[in-house]
Amino acid sequence: MAIDAQRAVEAVWRIESARLIAGLARIVGDVGVAEELAQDALVAALEQWPESGVPEKPGAWLMGTAKHRAIDLIRRNQRLGRKYEELGDDLLRLVFTACHPVLSTEARVALTLRLLGGLTSEEIARAFLVPVATVQQRIVRAKRTLTEAHVPFELPPTPELAERLASVLEVVYLIFNEGYAATAGDDWMRPGLCEDALRLGRILAGLVPDEPEVHGLVALMEIQSSRSRARKGPSGEMVLLLDQDRGRWDQLLIRRGLAALQRAEDRGGAFGPYALQAAIAACHARARRGEDTDWKRIAALYDALAELAPSPVVELNRAVAVAMAFGPAAGLEIVDSLATEPALGAYHLLPSVRGDLLAKLGRHGEARAEFERAASLTRNEPERRLLQKRAAASAERG
Amino acid sequence: MRFLILVPGNEQSEAGVLPDEKIFIEMNKYNEELVNAGVMLAAHGLHPTSKGAKVKFSGGKRTIIDGPFTEAKELIAGFWLIEVKSKEEAIEWVKRAPFDGGVEIEIRQVQEAEDLGDALPEEVRLAEQRMSAQMAAQRQQRK
Numbered sequence: 001m002a003i004d005a006q007r008a009v010e011a012v013w014r015i016e017s018a019r020l021i022a023g024l025a026r027i028v029g030d031v032g033v034a035e036e037l038a039q040d041a042l043v044a045a046l047e048q049w050p051e052s053g054v055p056e057k058p059g060a061w062l063m064g065t066a067k068h069r070a071i072d073l074i075r076r077n078q079r080l081g082r083k084y085e086e087l088g089d090d091l092l093r094l095v096f097t098a099c100h101p102v103l104s105t106e107a108r109v110a111l112t113l114r115l116l117g118g119l120t121s122e123e124i125a126r127a128f129l130v131p132v133a134t135v136q137q138r139i140v141r142a143k144r145t146l147t148e149a150h151v152p153f154e155l156p157p158t159p160e161l162a163e164r165l166a167s168v169l170e171v172v173y174l175i176f177n178e179g180y181a182a183t184a185g186d187d188w189m190r191p192g193l194c195e196d197a198l199r200l201g202r203i204l205a206g207l208v209p210d211e212p213e214v215h216g217l218v219a220l221m222e223i224q225s226s227r228s229r230a231r232k233g234p235s236g237e238m239v240l241l242l243d244q245d246r247g248r249w250d251q252l253l254i255r256r257g258l259a260a261l262q263r264a265e266d267r268g269g270a271f272g273p274y275a276l277q278a279a280i281a282a283c284h285a286r287a288r289r290g291e292d293t294d295w296k297r298i299a300a301l302y303d304a305l306a307e308l309a310p311s312p313v314v315e316l317n318r319a320v321a322v323a324m325a326f327g328p329a330a331g332l333e334i335v336d337s338l339a340t341e342p343a344l345g346a347y348h349l350l351p352s353v354r355g356d357l358l359a360k361l362g363r364h365g366e367a368r369a370e371f372e373r374a375a376s377l378t379r380n381e382p383e384r385r386l387l388q389k390r391a392a393a394s395a396e397r398g
Numbered sequence: 399m400r401f402l403i404l405v406p407g408n409e410q411s412e413a414g415v416l417p418d419e420k421i422f423i424e425m426n427k428y429n430e431e432l433v434n435a436g437v438m439l440a441a442h443g444l445h446p447t448s449k450g451a452k453v454k455f456s457g458g459k460r461t462i463i464d465g466p467f468t469e470a471k472e473l474i475a476g477f478w479l480i481e482v483k484s485k486e487e488a489i490e491w492v493k494r495a496p497f498d499g500g501v502e503i504e505i506r507q508v509q510e511a512e513d514l515g516d517a518l519p520e521e522v523r524l525a526e527q528r529m530s531a532q533m534a535a536q537r538q539q540r541k
Contacts, residue, residue, distance in 0.1 A: 004486075011486035015435065058490075195481060202436030229510075252439060252479075 005050035013042055014118040016059040018203075021115050022090035023063060025153045027070050031097050032143030035115060037073070041066035091116075092207045093153050099168040102149045107142035108171045110135055116203065117196050127193045128178065165208070169217050169274065172200045176221050180228075189232065194225055205260070212269020215260045219278035222257030223285050226250040237382045242290045254285045276305045295325035312341045320353055328360040348377035352387060355394070364398030400439065400481050400508035401488040406501065407473030412446045412466060424496035432480065437491065443476040479508070 017038060025034035041062045055061040098111040113119045113127075121139065125132040156164040179193025201218040208214055230244035239245075261282055264275040280301045287293040302318035315338055323331025335354045344350045355370030371391035375384050416422070432438035444450075447465040454461040467473065482488050488505050497503060 007484065007486045008490070011484055011490040014483055014487055015490055199436035199481070203434065206434040206436075256439070 005054075006046065008054050009042070009045050009049055012045070012054065012058040012062070016062055017042075017118040018091060018094065018116045019059070020062055020066060022094040024066055024070055025094060025097070026090045027067070028073065029153050030147055031094065031115070031151075031153060032147050033073070034070075035143065037066045037070050038062070040069060089155070091203070093155055095168055095204065095207065096156055096164055097146065097151060097153060099164070099171045100146065100149075100151050101164070101167060102145055102151060103142050105171070105174070107138050107145070108167075109175060110138045111142045112171050112200065113175065113196060114139055117200055119196065127190060127196075165211060165213070168204065169213060172197050172204065173217060173221070173274070175200070176224075180224060189228060191228055194221070194228065197221060198225060210267060212264040212267035213272040213274050215264035215267065216269055216272045216275030216278050219257045219260035219264060220274050220281055222253045222260060223278060223281040226253035226257065226285065238380075241284060242293075246288065246290075249285070257285065258282055271304060271308065273305065273309045276301055276308065280305075293324070295321055299325040312338055312343045313347075315341075316344070316347075316350060316353060319357075323357055323360075328357040332357045332361065346377055348374045348383075348387075350374075351377070355387075355390065359390070359394055364394040368394035368398055399483070399510070400479060401485070402506045402508055403478040403480065403488070403492055404474055404504040404506065405476040405478075406504075407444075407447070407475035408501075411475040412448070412473065414446045414448075421496065428495055431494070432478070432491065437480045437482050438478065439481050440479040441477070444474060447473060 020038045020041070021031070021034050024037050025031045028034055028037070044065050045058075045062060049055070094115055095112070098115050099108045103111065109128075110124055113124050114121070119127075121135045122132050125135045128135075155161075176194055176197035179190045179195075179197060181189070198218070198221050201214070201221055205214045205218050226249050227241070227244060229250065230246070230248040231239055233239045257278065261275065261278045264270065264272065264278070269275050270279070280298055283294050283298045283301070299318065299321040302314065302321050306314050306318055315334060319331045319334035319338070322334060332354070335350070335357060338344055338350060341350075351370040352374035355367045355374060358364075358367035358370060368391050371387050371394060375387035375391060378384050378387065410417070417425070429438065429441060432441075447467040450465040450467070452463040452465075452467070454463060480488060480491060482491065485505070485507065488507075492503050492505055495503065
């Protein structure tokens with residue numbers, strides 16, 4: 001019974017905490033203090049609700065309890081409580097504060113999940129496979145940094161808005177990617193983290209509905225999530241996009257993603273970096289079979305992405321799309337221009353892609369060398385075996 | 399995890415009468431809250447069962463039974479599909495919905511592929527594998 005009550009309190013916390021902290025921060029003008037006040041109210045709820053039951057309006061109860069203490073605090077500090085303003089604005093202020101540029105990326109991620117996602121330090125630690133103490137320390141330090149830097153609980157001034165929003169979106173996408181392609185641990189996918197990021201993205205889309213890139217990011221995450229079931233093979237191995245059983249793609253998420261992409265495009269954001277990536281993902285989502293994929297369109301979208309946000313990884317992806325659309329020789333030309341790219345020096349996908357294109361062109365001897373090089377660079381065991389197999393096959397044919 | 403929230407029908411919904419404006423506005427506000435919190439995946443109201451039908455299976459025979467359905471427990475007027483962290487969170491959201499009058503709202507967790515896990519019989523698993531192999535072969539042939 002006590003455990004049930006605790007779980008109910010936790011559920012209320014997940015729903016209410018962001019609004020609670022945002023509202024309190026508006027009153028006390030400091031996110032760190034607001035978070036502590038909210039935590040105090042949570043402790044009070046954990047003490048009282050198991051006895052008294054969850055109140056009718058649990059959010060109002062938490063706010064009332066916390067406000068009480070906030071007003072004490074304000075009186076002590078001789079500060080006047082500002083008028084409680086519109087809720088949406090408070091949440092948005094909280095987002096921008098949690099992702100403030102004075103904070104390190106790690107701190108932004110932890111604070112965003114804690115303040116907006118309603119995750120506990122334990123949950124964040126589990127998601128990122130770091131000790132709980134590390135997360136707690138990150139959050140304490142982040143709150144101190146915000147206070148010491150006198151970061152006001154305000155929306156960024158208009159000239160900074162675009163850049164600051166980009167930083168918020170980056171944090172959300174980082175959380176998503178850590179879930180979608182985990183960089184540490186045994187599991188290379190952590191769907192819980194993807195769900196957290198999606199939830200944050202959807203909340204953001206509600207807060208700044210006129211910003212096309214928010215919808216672009218949501219679209220990208222929804223469409224990528226739609227494939228998670230198909231990405232994992234029977235023995236837990238990764239299944240590549242073109243080998244996936246498309247019947248297992250989540251059509252609901254695809255539809256939601258396409259609708260979000262449409263919203264981004266309707267707001268004139270078709271060529272934002274997230275919208276472009278979402279549009280590429282959408283090309284795959286729309287193709288009912290792998291061979292129906294509109295590679296020419298994907299290649300064109302990669303051209304646009306490479307213009308907008310040039311990076312060797314984008315270039316490599318563009319090479320693959322170009323090879324699919326216009327033949328392996330055209331793709332190889334792009335790949336060869338990347339050979340001296342220092343950022344890709346240890347990136348196994350470069351020789352892996354090059355090997356694939358060479359094999360398609362019948363240059364098996366060269367292909368074999370590339371596959372072997374790729375096999376020596378990858379840290380993923382199943383992938384290494386696959387590359388070695390391809391090297392052996394090339395050796396036979398060469 | 400995903401939950402399906404089922405709203406039962408009643409005489410009014412069966413007659414195709416839309417709820418009055420006040421409830422409509424309240425429900426809209428509630429839906430907006432779900433969307434803004436990032437938990438809503440889908441929500442739909444259903445037409446009266448008079449516009450629906452049932453297909454009955456017995457042996458090789460299929461019998462079509464046109465609506466309306468008579469048993470009260472068969473009536474569903476609408477549903478939400480939400481994505482949350484726990485059953486408790488689903489309950490907490492449903493508690494906030496603007497219902498009244500003794501109505502009971504059902505909350506059911508949606509099964510995910512991983513929930514099935516080992517429960518999937520070996521034959522089904524093999525059949526699935528055969529099916530994807532077949533599909534792959536068909537893809538090859540078309541090339």
